Amino acid sequence: MNNMKAIFCKQAKDTMKNKAVLIQFLMFPVISIIMNQTIKVDNLPEGYFIRMFAVMYIGMAPIIAMSSIIAEEREKNTLRVLLMSNVKPGEYLLGTGTYVWIMCMLGAICMGIVGGYRGTDLMNFLILMAVGFIISILLGASIGGFCKNQMVANSMMVPAMLILAFVPMMATFNTTIEKYGQILYSQQIQLFISHINDGKMEMKNYVITGINMVIVLITFVVAYRKNGLDE
Numbered sequence: 001m002n003n004m005k006a007i008f009c010k011q012a013k014d015t016m017k018n019k020a021v022l023i024q025f026l027m028f029p030v031i032s033i034i035m036n037q038t039i040k041v042d043n044l045p046e047g048y049f050i051r052m053f054a055v056m057y058i059g060m061a062p063i064i065a066m067s068s069i070i071a072e073e074r075e076k077n078t079l080r081v082l083l084m085s086n087v088k089p090g091e092y093l094l095g096t097g098t099y100v101w102i103m104c105m106l107g108a109i110c111m112g113i114v115g116g117y118r119g120t121d122l123m124n125f126l127i128l129m130a131v132g133f134i135i136s137i138l139l140g141a142s143i144g145g146f147c148k149n150q151m152v153a154n155s156m157m158v159p160a161m162l163i164l165a166f167v168p169m170m171a172t173f174n175t176t177i178e179k180y181g182q183i184l185y186s187q188q189i190q191l192f193i194s195h196i197n198d199g200k201m202e203m204k205n206y207v208i209t210g211i212n213m214v215i216v217l218i219t220f221v222v223a224y225r226k227n228g229l230d231e
Contacts, residue, residue: 003087007095011069015103018072024064028057029107033114050115052169054125055190057107058132059165063140063157065100070144071153089224097137104133117196124196132189135213136164138220145223185212 015022032053039049073079082092108129117125139160147153168190171178181187188209195201 003091004095004098007082007087007092008099011096011099014069018068021065021068024061025103025107028053028061029110032057032111036114047115047117050111051190051193052172054108054111054115054129054193055132055168055186056165057104057111058129058136058189059163059168059186060161061107062100062104062133062136063143063161063164065103066097066137066140067143067147067153067157068150069096069100070141071147071150074144074147075149093141097141100137100140101130101133105130108133121196125193128189128192128196131209131213132186135185135216138213138216142216142220142223145220146226183208183212185209185216188212 015025032049035049035053036047070079073082079092083089105126108126112122112125112129115125140157143153143156143160147156164184164186167177167181167184168187171181171187171190178187182191185208188205191205192201
C-alpha cells in the first residue's frame with residue numbers, strides 16, 4: 001500500500017511537468033462545459049455536448065495518459081529503477097492506474113453536474129464513466145506494455161483512440177456506422193448514457209460491454225506475460 005501511494009504521488013507530481021498528459025485530463029471536460037453553456041440551438045437536447053464529449057473523453061484520455069506514462073518511464077529507464085527499488089509491477093500498475101482513473105473521474109464529475117444530472121441519474125452517469133475509464137486504462141496499459149518507447153506507443157494508441165472516441169459520435173449521424181460500431185464498449189456506454197432517464201437497454205448491451213472488458217483484460221494479461229515491465 002505504501003508503494004502504491006508513493007507511485008500515486010509520483011505520477012501526480014510528474015503530471016504537473018508533463019503538459020501532454022495533463023491536457024488530456026482537462027481538454028474534454030473544459031470543451032464540453034464551454035460548448036454546453038454557450039451554444040444554444042433550437043431542438044438540441046439538454047446536455048447534448050456533455051454526452052457527446054463524455055464518450056470521447058472515455059475513448060481518449062485514459063488510453064493516452066496510461067500508455068504515455070508507462071512508455072515514457074520505460075524509455076527513460078525510470079520504471080526499471082522503480083522495480084529495482086522493491087516496487088512490484090502490480091503495485092506500479094495499480095498506483096498509476098488509480099491515479100489516471102481518479103483524475104478522469106474528477107473531470108467526469110464536473111461534466112455530469114454541468115450536464116444537469118442529479119441524484120440517481122448523476123450516480124448512474126458516474127458509474128458508466130467509471131467502467132469506461134477502467135476498460136480504457138487497461139487498454140492503455142496494454143499498449144504501454146507492448147511498446148518500448150513513446151514513439152511506438154503513439155503509433156499504436158492513435159488508431160485505437162480514434163476508433164473508440166469518434167465512432168460513437170459518427171454513429172449518431174450514420175446508421176451504417178451505428179450498426180457496426182455497436183461492438184465497441186464506447187458505443188455501448190454512449191447508449192447507456194443516452195438512456196439513463198428511461199433505462200431502455202437490452203441484455204445484449206450489457207453482454208457486448210462485458211465481452212469488450214474481457215477482451216481488453218486478456219490483451220492486458222498477454223502484454224505483461226510476454227513483455228513484462230522490466231524488459
